[in-house]
Amino acid sequence: MSVTTGPVTNWRRPQVQQGWLARLFDSKIFLIIACLTPAMGLLVVFLTYPLGLGIWLAFTDTHIGRGGVFIGFENFESLWYDRVFWGAVFYTVFYTGVATALKFALGLWLALLLNENLPFKSLLRAIILLPWIVPTVLSAIAFWWIFDAQFSIISYVLVDKLGLLDHYIDFLGTPWAARWSLVFANVWRGIPFVAISLLAGLQTISPSLYEAALLDGASSWQRFRRITAPLLMPILAVVLTFSVLFTFTDFQLVYAITRGGPINSTHLMATLAFQRGIPGGQLGEGAAIAVSMIPFLILATLFSYFALARRKWQQGGDDE
Amino acid sequence: MATVDIRDVRKNFGSTAILHGVSVGIEDGEFVVLVGPSGCGKSTLLRMIAGLENITGGQVSIGDRVVNDVPPKDRDIAMVFQNYALYPHMTVRDNMAFSMTLAKAPKEVIETEVTRAARILGLEKLLDRFPRQLSGGQRQRVAMGRAIVRHPQVFLFDEPLSNLDAKLRVQMRAEIKDLHQRLKTTTIYVTHDQIEAMTMADKIVVMHGGHVEQIGAPLELYDRPANAFVAGFIGSPAMNLLPGTVQGGAFQPDGGGARWPLPAGAQATEGLRVTYGFRPEHLRLAPDGLPLTITLIEPTGSETQVTGRSGEALVVGAFRERITARVGEAIHVLPDTAQAHLFHGETGKRLNA
Numbered sequence: 001m002s003v004t005t006g007p008v009t010n011w012r013r014p015q016v017q018q019g020w021l022a023r024l025f026d027s028k029i030f031l032i033i034a035c036l037t038p039a040m041g042l043l044v045v046f047l048t049y050p051l052g053l054g055i056w057l058a059f060t061d062t063h064i065g066r067g068g069v070f071i072g073f074e075n076f077e078s079l080w081y082d083r084v085f086w087g088a089v090f091y092t093v094f095y096t097g098v099a100t101a102l103k104f105a106l107g108l109w110l111a112l113l114l115n116e117n118l119p120f121k122s123l124l125r126a127i128i129l130l131p132w133i134v135p136t137v138l139s140a141i142a143f144w145w146i147f148d149a150q151f152s153i154i155s156y157v158l159v160d161k162l163g164l165l166d167h168y169i170d171f172l173g174t175p176w177a178a179r180w181s182l183v184f185a186n187v188w189r190g191i192p193f194v195a196i197s198l199l200a201g202l203q204t205i206s207p208s209l210y211e212a213a214l215l216d217g218a219s220s221w222q223r224f225r226r227i228t229a230p231l232l233m234p235i236l237a238v239v240l241t242f243s244v245l246f247t248f249t250d251f252q253l254v255y256a257i258t259r260g261g262p263i264n265s266t267h268l269m270a271t272l273a274f275q276r277g278i279p280g281g282q283l284g285e286g287a288a289i290a291v292s293m294i295p296f297l298i299l300a301t302l303f304s305y306f307a308l309a310r311r312k313w314q315q316g317g318d319d320e
Numbered sequence: 321m322a323t324v325d326i327r328d329v330r331k332n333f334g335s336t337a338i339l340h341g342v343s344v345g346i347e348d349g350e351f352v353v354l355v356g357p358s359g360c361g362k363s364t365l366l367r368m369i370a371g372l373e374n375i376t377g378g379q380v381s382i383g384d385r386v387v388n389d390v391p392p393k394d395r396d397i398a399m400v401f402q403n404y405a406l407y408p409h410m411t412v413r414d415n416m417a418f419s420m421t422l423a424k425a426p427k428e429v430i431e432t433e434v435t436r437a438a439r440i441l442g443l444e445k446l447l448d449r450f451p452r453q454l455s456g457g458q459r460q461r462v463a464m465g466r467a468i469v470r471h472p473q474v475f476l477f478d479e480p481l482s483n484l485d486a487k488l489r490v491q492m493r494a495e496i497k498d499l500h501q502r503l504k505t506t507t508i509y510v511t512h513d514q515i516e517a518m519t520m521a522d523k524i525v526v527m528h529g530g531h532v533e534q535i536g537a538p539l540e541l542y543d544r545p546a547n548a549f550v551a552g553f554i555g556s557p558a559m560n561l562l563p564g565t566v567q568g569g570a571f572q573p574d575g576g577g578a579r580w581p582l583p584a585g586a587q588a589t590e591g592l593r594v595t596y597g598f599r600p601e602h603l604r605l606a607p608d609g610l611p612l613t614i615t616l617i618e619p620t621g622s623e624t625q626v627t628g629r630s631g632e633a634l635v636v637g638a639f640r641e642r643i644t645a646r647v648g649e650a651i652h653v654l655p656d657t658a659q660a661h662l663f664h665g666e667t668g669k670r671l672n673a
């Protein structure tokens with residue numbers, strides 16, 4: 001084949017001399033230091049220092065306005081005999097357990113629903129996200145009204161409209177009603193996160209797997225149990241971990257709606273720590289309560305990491 | 321094993337018509353290849369046979385049963401997907417056994433069937449691996465294994481080889497063909513590669529834009545394409561198709577140049593717009609032939625492929641002889657009129673018997 005070529009020049013790509021700045025940015029050590037310093041600085045100032053200080057305070061008898069001295073495990077010993085503290089531990093575990101279970105059941109159901117070909121799908125997805133977008137304190141105030149002893153819309157509907165009950169419910173005035181009310185509020189607020197994350201997970205599952213299973217004779221329940229559930233498990237584990245951590249350390253909802261009442265029945269460890277430490281002034285004891293959350297959190301993280309996240313089929317290569 | 325009858329099948333996605341009445345009859349044990357350019361509706365038709373798409377109009381029967389409203393799992397078919405669709409969280413063994421596990425087959429039966437399929441496909445050593453730990457060809461075989469263990473009436477393949485490299489594709493092509501010879505199961509195989517179609521099929525269905533263009537045995541399609549589309553689609557290198565008119569009992573290509581002799585038995589009135597077709601290998605050197613100005617010479621060893629210009633028309637010829645002429649020089653050629661084709665200029669229909 002004949003190729004037409006133009007006149008030939010002797011142009012060569014010249015050797016470019018790099019400036020000192022370019023050479024500096026090519027140096028690995030310089031880059032490591034330059035890139036890590038800001039992040040490390042932020043971590044130290046906003047994470048390591050407060051955490052360290054909190055742990056240190058837990059072993060002192062510091063009060064607000066009065067520096068404390070190291071007193072060893074005295075704070076923890078007094079907590080050991082503190083009924084209010086154990087009440088808070090119980091309610092934190094209850095709150096986390098029940099709310100997480102409900103959030104996952106409903107969130108998974110919603111995600112499965114949204115993954116189908118529904119009309120107005122994108123509108124529905126936007127609506128689902130609403131509870132999460134609204135600032136927590138705003139939704140807490142809304143719930144405060146919904147759960148109000150006299151103006152509650154739930155009581156109004158049940159008593160005045162439907163006539164199912166003959167008296168108004170005192171949602172926030174009795175311990176168990178208050179506990180369940182807060183769980184409800186937390187579930188309402190937490191569902192979007194779970195639903196949207198799981199929906200993202202569902203969408204990574206190739207539709208042809210469902211088609212293959214359909215041809216293999218799987219019913220819709222079998223497709224869920226044999227295909228969806230195992231393939232969703234890695235994402236489910238991550239979302240579950242986050243959800244447990246968020247719920248366990250929840251503060252805003254409870255503090256804004258009940259402030260731990262009635263008679264300390266709805267104190268979470270976080271709200272109790274704050275209550276004792278800041279309004280109560282006993283920084284040392286508050287810190288001790290906060291520190292005692294750490295083992296629970298580590299346990300929850302390890303559980304979901306080891307029990308749920310590791311799947312042999314996800315790893316490549318031979319691992320006999 | 322069963323016959324498959326596709327009668328006047330139509331498919332719309334919303335208001336868009338994708339298939340406009342497709343009819344194909346498939347014999348028991350036949351290997352049928354659906355071939356056509358991308359987007360012509362092959363996969364859609366296959367998925368309708370499988371029951372993964374519903375049927376807008378017409379009817380599909382497998383055996384003696386109309387399956388339009390039969391759910392996929394009761395149609396007694398097995399499908400191999402283009403991306404294999406292996407369950408990533410199951411071992412090869414579990415992938416193959418899945419349908420039987422769902423049907424609660426006894427353990428021994430599952431074991432026997434899986435072992436048999438693994439032996440046929442040479443997968444014995446890989447049974448405990450996960451799909452991630454397999455090569456493309458091995459995955460492809462597992463997908464076939466998953467189909468084999470079910471002893472279906474019909475195998476459906478949707479471009480099963482398109483993710484493999486050229487060499488493996490040739491090897492798997494032979495393996496699938498061999499498998500079909502052993503199992504004798506009716507097979508419908510979708511591809512857009514006409515070489516795959518030619519080498520594997522008992523019967524080829526050429527589709528284009530939601531219509532069936534021609535149905536026939538591979539060589540039938542090669543020798544007597546029913547229209548200009550099939551003529552251009554089947555065969556490699558592609559057939560020369562020159563637009564022009566019939567003038568003075570010969571073919572006059574558009575843009576001038578010498579006239580070409582009409583194919584034997586061509587029925588064309590004077591002045592009719594036609595497409596003149598002949599395959600590169602049916603061009604021979606003839607001192608008294610038409611002049612062809614060479615623009616490209618490609619020797620492959622066994623033959624020499626020459627591209628040249630006759631008037632405005634570009635013509636490709638393949639010659640067994642060694643060509644000594646150079647680019648820019650002229651050779652003289654004649655088409656074999658017994659093997660040339662004439663198609664109607666507008667409808668594309670074949671005009672010679």
Ligand SMILES: Nc1ncnc2c1ncn2[C@@H]1O[C@H](COP(=O)(O)OP(=O)(O)OP(=O)(O)O)[C@@H](O)[C@H]1O
Binds near residue numbers: 359361
């Ligand atoms: N779910 C769908 N909704 C709307 N249009 C679709 C849908 N599925 C396929 N189509 C259209 O139908 C036509 C045929 O698609 P199909 O997948 O059958 O093509 P194909 O012949 O298999 O092509 P390829 O060789 O590229 O796989 C295409 O034009 C495609 O855009």
Ligand SMILES: [Mg+2]
Binds near residue numbers: 362363364
């Ligand atoms: Mg396709």
